Amino acid sequence: MNTSSHNCIDHHLQIKNLTVSYNRVPAVHHLSVQIDCGACVAVIGPNGAGKTTLLKAVARLLPFETGEINFHSHAGHDHSSVFAYLPQREKVDWDFPLTVRGLAELGRYSQLGWRKPFTARDEEKVTEALHTMGLCDLADRQIKALSGGQQQRAFLARALAQEAHVFLLDEPFTGLDVTSQVALGRTIKSLAEKGNLVMAAHHDLDNVHKFYSHILFINGELIDYGPVAKVHTPENIKRTYNTPVFSGPHPSHPHHHHDVS
Amino acid sequence: MTFLEPFEFHFMKRAFLACAVIGFTNGFVGAFILLRRLALLTDALSHSLLPGIVIGILLFGLSPLSLFAGALMSALFVAVGGQVIARSSRIKDETAIGVLYTFAFALGITLHKASHIQKPLEDYLFGNILGTSNDDLWICLAIGIITVPVLTLLQRPILLSLFEPDVARTQGVNPYLMQILLMVSIVFSMIASLQAAGVVLAVGLMIGPAAIVYLYTDSYQRLLWGSAIVGLVGSVGGLYISYWTSVPPGACIVLLISGAFLASLVLSPRYGWIRSLLHKKHLHEESLARWQSTAPHTEKKAEHDSKPPQT
Numbered sequence: 001m002n003t004s005s006h007n008c009i010d011h012h013l014q015i016k017n018l019t020v021s022y023n024r025v026p027a028v029h030h031l032s033v034q035i036d037c038g039a040c041v042a043v044i045g046p047n048g049a050g051k052t053t054l055l056k057a058v059a060r061l062l063p064f065e066t067g068e069i070n071f072h073s074h075a076g077h078d079h080s081s082v083f084a085y086l087p088q089r090e091k092v093d094w095d096f097p098l099t100v101r102g103l104a105e106l107g108r109y110s111q112l113g114w115r116k117p118f119t120a121r122d123e124e125k126v127t128e129a130l131h132t133m134g135l136c137d138l139a140d141r142q143i144k145a146l147s148g149g150q151q152q153r154a155f156l157a158r159a160l161a162q163e164a165h166v167f168l169l170d171e172p173f174t175g176l177d178v179t180s181q182v183a184l185g186r187t188i189k190s191l192a193e194k195g196n197l198v199m200a201a202h203h204d205l206d207n208v209h210k211f212y213s214h215i216l217f218i219n220g221e222l223i224d225y226g227p228v229a230k231v232h233t234p235e236n237i238k239r240t241y242n243t244p245v246f247s248g249p250h251p252s253h254p255h256h257h258h259d260v261s
Numbered sequence: 262m263t264f265l266e267p268f269e270f271h272f273m274k275r276a277f278l279a280c281a282v283i284g285f286t287n288g289f290v291g292a293f294i295l296l297r298r299l300a301l302l303t304d305a306l307s308h309s310l311l312p313g314i315v316i317g318i319l320l321f322g323l324s325p326l327s328l329f330a331g332a333l334m335s336a337l338f339v340a341v342g343g344q345v346i347a348r349s350s351r352i353k354d355e356t357a358i359g360v361l362y363t364f365a366f367a368l369g370i371t372l373h374k375a376s377h378i379q380k381p382l383e384d385y386l387f388g389n390i391l392g393t394s395n396d397d398l399w400i401c402l403a404i405g406i407i408t409v410p411v412l413t414l415l416q417r418p419i420l421l422s423l424f425e426p427d428v429a430r431t432q433g434v435n436p437y438l439m440q441i442l443l444m445v446s447i448v449f450s451m452i453a454s455l456q457a458a459g460v461v462l463a464v465g466l467m468i469g470p471a472a473i474v475y476l477y478t479d480s481y482q483r484l485l486w487g488s489a490i491v492g493l494v495g496s497v498g499g500l501y502i503s504y505w506t507s508v509p510p511g512a513c514i515v516l517l518i519s520g521a522f523l524a525s526l527v528l529s530p531r532y533g534w535i536r537s538l539l540h541k542k543h544l545h546e547e548s549l550a551r552w553q554s555t556a557p558h559t560e561k562k563a564e565h566d567s568k569p570p571q572t
Contacts, residue, residue, distance in 0.1 A: 060431050085428060096296070096424050097475065097484045106424070109417045110432040142479035 018067035027053040040192035042202040042212040051201035055168040059085035084159030094144040101139040107161030129160035149180030169200035185211035267504040280496040286405035288470035288492020295471040304464040305362035309339040311369025388459035388511035458511040469518035476529040
């Protein structure tokens with residue numbers, strides 16, 4: 001309905017009234033936000049604030065209780081290839097017999113299904129993705145035989161091969177040394193500049209301005225969302241980290257903090 | 262005495278053919294068992310086939326269908342029973358399966374004794390490849406012809422659900438369905454391998470080839486087909502050696518395959534012990550080491566960040 005899929009600057013991700021629960025305890029509740037493509041968003045909040053939950057819900061990895069998530073402002077878009085979720089490093093079976101190229105090839109499967117043949121065009125997409133991520137030389141390496149930063153880029157290459165528009169990353173900078181952090185920061189920023197939407201769970205407030213254009217403060221509910229310069233305020237940080245996490249309708253708040261200095 | 266002497270006998274020809282088919286199918290399926298980490302469950306299931314087979318024969322007579330129905334029933338009994346107990350009590354699933362499969366196995370021995378089935382118990386326990394009948398050969402062939410192509414056709418969804426079940430679901434794959442398909446294929450090929458190795462040794466024939474190939478390759482495709490070929494060569498080779506040494510074929514096959522595994526463990530140029538002793542640690546381990554030395558620091562920091570300043 002809009003312009004071509006490559007130019008999705010005026011496209012956006014709309015989250016309306018989203019509630020996601022585990023065993024009826026909401027981890028994210030009544031969250032509404034509109035995020036334009038081209039943004040590189042840090043999702044920031046304390047442990048248990050629902051960062052991973054939010055990302056997984058957007059990726060449709062978790063069912064949600066209320067609300068809706070729309071992309072391109074119309075529901076029912078083909079979610080299987082638009083959204084790419086990159087798991088936390090420790091959640092991946094690194095011993096799996098898979099090379100970097102093999103991993104990127106998995107990205108094509110969402111469009112090919114189980115029986116469409118893997119054509120030269122798919123091969124090209126995979127090579128292009130590896131090239132963009134600077135992994136051509138490492139294409140035949142097993143995924144465990146990579147450094148942390150390379151592993152992140154390998155998963156990004158899969159997302160690129162999938163032709164995803166929304167990249168959902170779970171703590172991508174965790175466990176990387178400073179050099180790899182800077183390199184990865186540059187990579188995700190350039191993904192966003194190409195018109196993609198990048199959302200990443202992040203917990204370091206000191207370097208957030210280096211890697212991201214926007215911040216989404218979350219603490220079970222949405223605290224604030226906007227450009228880094230605008231929302232990175234002591235007020236928002238205080239509200240994000242000092243508000244007790246809502247963990248179900250309880251008459252007397254068990255986590256209530258009596259006073260805040 | 263010539264190299265081809267064993268092939269001169271009709272029953273040996275049939276046994277070699279059966280070994281080739283069984284070894285190929287089981288090696289192929291075994292690769293999935295390795296990736297899904299189901300080796301111990303497979304062992305439990307293969308032991309629990311015994312009562313099912315005996316009951317199947319008692320109820321419906323000795324036919325391929327009765328064998329399969331009985332085996333499937335008792336495998337389901339152990340697998341499902343284990344899950345039911347694990348979910349409804351404080352007993353964990355591997356404990357429950359441990360109790361259930363030995364119960365099933367003991368029941369099988371008892372039933373066999375009580376039922377006066379002519380085939381000796383030893384054939385069920387350790388296999389009797391030399392006694393392969395034409396019917397047995399057809400069963401094995403049918404199992405191979407069904408299992409291998411089905412798993413090959415569905416290899417993309419299976420690969421996705423093995424590597425990342427969560428992500429698979431978003432791509433329209435049902436990982437539970439794939440798991441059930443795998444379990445059914447495993448039971449199918451276990452039934453085939455009973456003829457060659459019996460319920461006790463079957464798991465060695467299934468998982469051994471995959472374990473060997475896993476030490477040599479990083480490719481999913483090569484793991485699947487390589488395991489199938491190693492399974493074929495190992496089974497045929499084991500039978501051949503057993504002909505000359507008069508070691509029972511089932512034991513000989515498993516000895517050959519597990520011997521090759523131990524040798525690979527030491528010698529494999531990719532993941533062998535000698536290589537890991539000779540080569541210095543990989544970049545990734547260095548980065549991991551660095552990560553571990555910085556991890557407590559970042560965690561403390563995160564904790565500090567998340568805690569409100571208290572008075």
